[in-house]
Amino acid sequence: MSNQLPDGGECCSPLAREPLTEDWAGDLARMFKALGDPVRLRLLSLIASHAGGEACVCDISASFDLSQPTISHHLKVLRAAGLLDCERRGTWVYYWVIPSALHQLSAVLLTEGAAVPSPTCAEAPA
Amino acid sequence: MSNQLPDGGECCSPLAREPLTEDWAGDLARMFKALGDPVRLRLLSLIASHAGGEACVCDISASFDLSQPTISHHLKVLRAAGLLDCERRGTWVYYWVIPSALHQLSAVLLTEGAAVPSPTCAEAPA
């Protein structure tokens, strides 16, 4: 599980700058795949938007029509992908997102090279 | 295929601002799932980084150890997800990325709410 960036300075090189290496593509794909499920996306969003940036399983599982083992499974997938972390506090287990991981994925998708016009969702460049 | 943003002003609301709706999560998940394969990520990257921002299948398929139908399948998945578009020009078919789609995904992942410490993917392992 090497969520680490490729050694050296090419941190967060966007997709469009140069072809991804196989290793780097594998790491990224593992993270994107974790995001490739509506339940997991909603889980991530619920946790990220929860007060304090963290939430316990009991808080979030109520928002889904799924069994608790299923929620637990999805949380595990997100955690294995390096997108979440968790900690047990007494009876409850709290989860929070790892911002640097999301940030890394976000940066990869910025296709600066590819003449992004400024279309529908023009996140005004900060 | 509604890759469109939800109607109204909530364009590109990041994950952390508020919980994703089911519909919105479904749309996003479809796109992220398409990115959740190393082959497809490399395809996308090869195309995006190719001269002119577009490439024909014959250009890119040589970079893979996969059969031609498999490459074609992955390209179809990326296209169905709204990440690529293509056009036939004589004998060859050219593909290019749709920057606004990548941009949209990138924006969603920006967890402004979640106290991202220091941008550049600094691993900053706590």
Added chain:
DNA sequence: GGCTTGATTCGACATCTGTCAATATCGACA
């Protein structure tokens, strides 16, 4: 210690996915 509640793990199952070989389609060009 024995319950109760919250969460994970296990085992099973149907479905989805990635891959290939074979075949079909589309354009160019003799």
Added chain:
DNA sequence: TGTCGATATTGACAGATGTCGAATCAAGCC
């Protein structure tokens, strides 16, 4: 028109994935 090269589609199949119920583990409480 027929053939050829470039892509796409089809059909099949092994392996991965999402889901559940049952069992298990962890911590607090009687």
